Amino acid sequence: DGGITQSPKYLFRKEGQNVTLSCEQNLNHDAMYWYRQDPGQGLRLIYYSQIVNDFQKGDIAEGYSVSREKKESFPLTVTSAQKNPTAFYLCASSIYQGRSRNYGYTFGSGTRLTVV
């Protein structure tokens, strides 16, 4: 079955370390997105990519980096410059263009990152 796989499910990071969150999809979707969710809050967009080898900053990109070398993969690196990285991270994908406007996102199951 097609879907999005995020790994790991739980991740612990020491202060000052970079960590990379994995996101892989086999839905043949063009666009991929990374969101951050803090407890009891909504989702905020970190980065998104609508085509391979291209990506744009979202609302809270500082302290994060991404790459999009393959259509299927959109890894997110949380760098040491991100001062408060403890959060729930969700990856999503969608088609970029189509003829049906009823086309939402498919989400992964998320990664819970904790700084220790």
Next chain:
Amino acid sequence: AQKITQTQPGMFVQEKEAVTLDCTYDTSDQSYGLFWYKQPSSGEMIFLIYQGSYDEQNATEGRYSLNFQKARKSANLVISASQLGDSAMYFCAMREDLMFSAGGTSYGKLTFGQGTILTVHP
């Protein structure tokens, strides 16, 4: 810039009763899509319902309906016959769309509201 507002941090409803979750939005675009997602405590995001800005009929999906009032820029979710399994966080979201004259649509990014925690009592 898009903005989504959910003014109800928490809502309570009795099992089998109906409940309305409020959502207002702000956009200058003519073409956009409105979505509702459910997030249980596991964290997964479950798509519930979609309403396009040009749709004249309110969307319905089983026990979910979307009360779309375009002039008021509101897109409230109505859940009928609440069940205990409906207890979760609910998010309203909006996506900007770019429609091409030749047909077809380019989809923008989703912007989410702050969410409403719904608790269903037995």
